[in-house]
Amino acid sequence: MKITIHRGASQVGGCVTEIESDGYKVFIDFGEQLPGAEKKEPLKIDGLNYGDVSKSALLISHYHGDHIGKICETNANLRIYMGKTALEIYKCLEQRLSFIPKKEESEKHKEIVERIEKINTFKALQQIKVGKIAVTPLFVDHSAFDAYMFVIEANGKRILHTGDFRGHGFRSKGLLPSLKSYAKNIDYIISEGTNIQRPNATIQTEQELQKDFERSFGKNKYNFVLVSSTNVDRIFSLYHASKKAKRCFICDSYQAKILKIVSENHKQYSSFYNIDYANKTTPAGRFFVLNPNRENFYSFDGELKPYLEKYGFCMLIRSNSRFQPLLDEYAQSDATRVYYSIWSGYLDNNKKTFDESLYDFLKPYNLEYKHTSGHVDTETLKAVFGTVNPKRGIIPIHTEAPECFQNIFREQTIISLQDGEAFDCTQNVILK
Numbered sequence: 001m002k003i004t005i006h007r008g009a010s011q012v013g014g015c016v017t018e019i020e021s022d023g024y025k026v027f028i029d030f031g032e033q034l035p036g037a038e039k040k041e042p043l044k045i046d047g048l049n050y051g052d053v054s055k056s057a058l059l060i061s062h063y064h065g066d067h068i069g070k071i072c073e074t075n076a077n078l079r080i081y082m083g084k085t086a087l088e089i090y091k092c093l094e095q096r097l098s099f100i101p102k103k104e105e106s107e108k109h110k111e112i113v114e115r116i117e118k119i120n121t122f123k124a125l126q127q128i129k130v131g132k133i134a135v136t137p138l139f140v141d142h143s144a145f146d147a148y149m150f151v152i153e154a155n156g157k158r159i160l161h162t163g164d165f166r167g168h169g170f171r172s173k174g175l176l177p178s179l180k181s182y183a184k185n186i187d188y189i190i191s192e193g194t195n196i197q198r199p200n201a202t203i204q205t206e207q208e209l210q211k212d213f214e215r216s217f218g219k220n221k222y223n224f225v226l227v228s229s230t231n232v233d234r235i236f237s238l239y240h241a242s243k244k245a246k247r248c249f250i251c252d253s254y255q256a257k258i259l260k261i262v263s264e265n266h267k268q269y270s271s272f273y274n275i276d277y278a279n280k281t282t283p284a285g286r287f288f289v290l291n292p293n294r295e296n297f298y299s300f301d302g303e304l305k306p307y308l309e310k311y312g313f314c315m316l317i318r319s320n321s322r323f324q325p326l327l328d329e330y331a332q333s334d335a336t337r338v339y340y341s342i343w344s345g346y347l348d349n350n351k352k353t354f355d356e357s358l359y360d361f362l363k364p365y366n367l368e369y370k371h372t373s374g375h376v377d378t379e380t381l382k383a384v385f386g387t388v389n390p391k392r393g394i395i396p397i398h399t400e401a402p403e404c405f406q407n408i409f410r411e412q413t414i415i416s417l418q419d420g421e422a423f424d425c426t427q428n429v430i431l432k
Helices: 084-097 103-116 172-182 206-219 232-244 253-266 304-311 321-331 356-362 378-388 403-408
Strands: 002-007 016-021 024-028 056-059 079-083 120-122 128-130 133-140 147-154 157-161 188-192 222-226 248-252 287-290 313-317 336-340 367-369 393-397 422-424 429-431
Touching (some): 016 157, 024 128, 024 133, 024 147, 079 084, 084 103, 084 253, 172 378, 222 321, 232 253, 232 313, 248 304
Parallel strands (some): 056 079, 157 188, 222 336
Antiparallel strands (some): 147 157
């Protein structure tokens, strides 16, 4: 068995991992590099985007673009697998993006919509066979819903690929018990390390953040929250915070569609994903869906406006001009708050990830920052490594500082690879 990190050994995003055994290949993720990242040569990988793919499969850990964004570059006959709910959310997102005005970008998203029609789906613990390689998906908490780790087994060796995960989300309590049950006798862990240089990135749990929003919604009548449309758990927590603060909850039809996908698939497992659409009697959590008016903007029309102004609301927004008139109308009120609930790096003009259009959209408003990371912190990594206790070592991925693994996890064997290097699991050596 061989491991190759084609990209991601020393960068966040754009990761591609290959695990090969007896000519069969499992690839994990094939995504775009993050905005502002150093441009690198396009990858040409045998069994993924050229050559014979009959003995290959691509597994997508979750729907973020830096993990799935390059699927249209794969061979059309390649088998691709993804979580069922994750695929539905991703399809909804890409269908939405296929209508953006820029033709080149629109065509790209239409191509993705067509490609994902052929993706196979899996559920947690549903084993996938690729020749003699067996892959078992393990459900994890991340800022993308329906995300997975993978246990890969072949030729007597077992590997845990963590994907992106965290220990401070709503569904994180199952992390260590799941690893104890299903990640036994692991030889190698391929682990993300996004926050390895940011030890304070996870100072709040999602539960604490929800309480924080609940208090703010109670104090302030008109609440606008800019949040990623696919950060599903965050959005459901905003709904529950609104309900407890006795505020109405407002989103557009696209966002409502994503919430409905998750609710229909998962409300039977947890009341957290249950929205009371039928509530017409109390403002607490009353759900309103806005559609654009004749001028193609969002507005509170007819009897809705006095009702919302009487009881207050939480409204989800994105950096889209359709939301601007409502923001401008309410921004001057002392009862209004505009919250930014996405990673702060997009608004920092000293970072490569700076998003000028997002910055310009939010510039007129006084922002209140309320966010917590979608990635694992150092203490949780220690707990994961201690629980799994890999027999042979840990391979860093999805990190800008793989050297920090050696400094922090001294009791573990750290194997640092370069992009494109192959590691022989049988001989336990890097192949030159």
